[in-house]
Amino acid sequence: MTGGMSGLDDMNELYEAIILDHYRSPRNTVPVDSPDIDLEVNNPFCGDEFHIQLKVDDGAVAKVGITGRGCAISQASASLLAELVEGKSSNEVHAAVDSIRRLLKGEDVTEEERDVLGDIEALEGVRKFPVRIKCALLSWVGLDDALTEHLGAEGV
Amino acid sequence: MSMTEAGTRAFDVDAIRADFPILSRKINGQELVYFDNAATSQKPKQVIKALTDYYEQTNANVHRGVHTLSIEATDGYELARTKVAKFINAPRPEEAIWTRNTSESLNLVAATWADVNVGEGDNIVITAMEHHSNIVPWQQLAAKKNTELRYLAAGEDGLLDVSDVDSIIDSRTKLVAVTHMSNVLGTINPVAMLAEKVHAVGGVILVDAAQSVPHMAVDVQELDADFLCFSAHKMLGPTGIGVLYGKYDLLEAMPPFMFGGDMILEVTYEDATWNDLPYKFEAGTPNIADAIATGAAVDYLVDLGMDNVWAHEQELTAYAMEQILSLDNVRVLGPQDPALRGGVISFIHDTIHPHDLGTALDQQGIAIRTGHHCAMPLVRSFDVVAAARASFYIYNTKSEIDALINGISETEGYFSR
Numbered sequence A: 001m002t003g004g005m006s007g008l009d010d011m012n013e014l015y016e017a018i019i020l021d022h023y024r025s026p027r028n029t030v031p032v033d034s035p036d037i038d039l040e041v042n043n044p045f046c047g048d049e050f051h052i053q054l055k056v057d058d059g060a061v062a063k064v065g066i067t068g069r070g071c072a073i074s075q076a077s078a079s080l081l082a083e084l085v086e087g088k089s090s091n092e093v094h095a096a097v098d099s100i101r102r103l104l105k106g107e108d109v110t111e112e113e114r115d116v117l118g119d120i121e122a123l124e125g126v127r128k129f130p131v132r133i134k135c136a137l138l139s140w141v142g143l144d145d146a147l148t149e150h151l152g153a154e155g156v
Numbered sequence B: 001m002s003m004t005e006a007g008t009r010a011f012d013v014d015a016i017r018a019d020f021p022i023l024s025r026k027i028n029g030q031e032l033v034y035f036d037n038a039a040t041s042q043k044p045k046q047v048i049k050a051l052t053d054y055y056e057q058t059n060a061n062v063h064r065g066v067h068t069l070s071i072e073a074t075d076g077y078e079l080a081r082t083k084v085a086k087f088i089n090a091p092r093p094e095e096a097i098w099t100r101n102t103s104e105s106l107n108l109v110a111a112t113w114a115d116v117n118v119g120e121g122d123n124i125v126i127t128a129m130e131h132h133s134n135i136v137p138w139q140q141l142a143a144k145k146n147t148e149l150r151y152l153a154a155g156e157d158g159l160l161d162v163s164d165v166d167s168i169i170d171s172r173t174k175l176v177a178v179t180h181m182s183n184v185l186g187t188i189n190p191v192a193m194l195a196e197k198v199h200a201v202g203g204v205i206l207v208d209a210a211q212s213v214p215h216m217a218v219d220v221q222e223l224d225a226d227f228l229c230f231s232a233h234k235m236l237g238p239t240g241i242g243v244l245y246g247k248y249d250l251l252e253a254m255p256p257f258m259f260g261g262d263m264i265l266e267v268t269y270e271d272a273t274w275n276d277l278p279y280k281f282e283a284g285t286p287n288i289a290d291a292i293a294t295g296a297a298v299d300y301l302v303d304l305g306m307d308n309v310w311a312h313e314q315e316l317t318a319y320a321m322e323q324i325l326s327l328d329n330v331r332v333l334g335p336q337d338p339a340l341r342g343g344v345i346s347f348i349h350d351t352i353h354p355h356d357l358g359t360a361l362d363q364q365g366i367a368i369r370t371g372h373h374c375a376m377p378l379v380r381s382f383d384v385v386a387a388a389r390a391s392f393y394i395y396n397t398k399s400e401i402d403a404l405i406n407g408i409s410e411t412e413g414y415f416s417r
């Protein structure tokens, strides 16, 4: 009744090799000792849940650990995030979150921004599957908010 | 066996499929396999025609005109009520109140009957396998009234654990609110037994029949249900309309739910008196067109015979359970014995998240539900955060189940590439 793999090949943009790689072997999953930021983000609609821990030093991310469970997109996205943020200032993280939001909505993203995103660009295919955009943004938005709040509280 | 159960039309799936225009749609270039019937069913052309006929031929307001159209609209609206009342074997048509959906029916009972009859020190008993719509109104009421909310547990086998029912339902139990059939596990619950227990202590039983009325012959008198709620959209009817059945004397004693036109008998500048049943609970211009189309949906099901509908779904469920359980990496939530469940099968794949599976099946034209199915506490109790769900109806076939099984295997192949 169905036409086999031909239908699934259309998902290749969603599940790029980089995405599947991060999904299968997520980066920076080691819990952080006495973290400065410790937050749970979840999307009750899909049941995705992530535990994000950060050590912040001088307004920049010194260490990150992200664990959780979710679909391939949310897990890969969390792993890509964990890879990106280490060493970044809160402003840089904020700018990256902003560009990824635009990337997923199909809005303009400059070449310089793409350079910063690197492998994260692989998430671009998600925009053809609008119901999955939330999966890709879950950990990003949570971390961005937490970082802003933390640094705000510190008065940086 | 009554006419409702036996049916007058042969149960011919090909002929049934021909009545559903949407089934000829292609999804992502593939034939549609619609397995999300527990969320909402598809609509046959007879129901769609009832809607367009109404708007093209009869449209007028009800209960307030002497002109021909208003009289015809009123007759159509009331005839549809008579049909749904008979469908569930309600003794009187006035016992069937039109609402927007199951959720509104449940909220109506919470806001009116329960507001008057449940107080401090009393308890309300629900089950661990309720839809959010049959949990949250009672949580809210319990908090407001200082009433205890008690749960009958779901066993690991997916059946309701009734071992402690005689201590959970006690002399302070005012209400048992239970789903007839679980929208996650497919479990069919022992409603008649629970009705007997709660009646023995002077309480009432409310049955969430959203998943049962569309699929099996439901008889409110046989169950001895005091209240019973369901939605038209899950039983071939339109969205935006549902039913609250209540025993006449209970409805009669209840305060109104909303206030406005149609629900009053007499209004002075100071005060008002309430109209008779069922109008006391139908404030304002009702959903006339959708009520009439719900009548057409009931006609369609009655023609097929609810026993035939149930037999068809039991056959599909048994076949699907056998096929799904034969897959290595999949487990099914709820009763493993098809005889103890309806055609709702929630399953978990060991390595593929339900959302990824849902997207991959959609690419193959197969519509399933993924997520928590509006039953978060239940899904979590199986130590998962989400599940995939396939649910069947009259137009589904074994070859569509084969397509699902094949689709799962294709997805496994895709993700292990």
Ligand SMILES: Cc1ncc(COP(=O)(O)O)c(C=O)c1O
Binding pocket: B038, B039, B101, B102, B103, B104, B131, B133, B134, B179, B181, B182, B183, B208, B210, B211, B231, B374
């Ligand atoms: C068991 C059960 N109860 C209640 C509901 C709520 O129905 P509605 O959304 O039509 O109000 C549903 C529908 O998903 C259901 O399956």
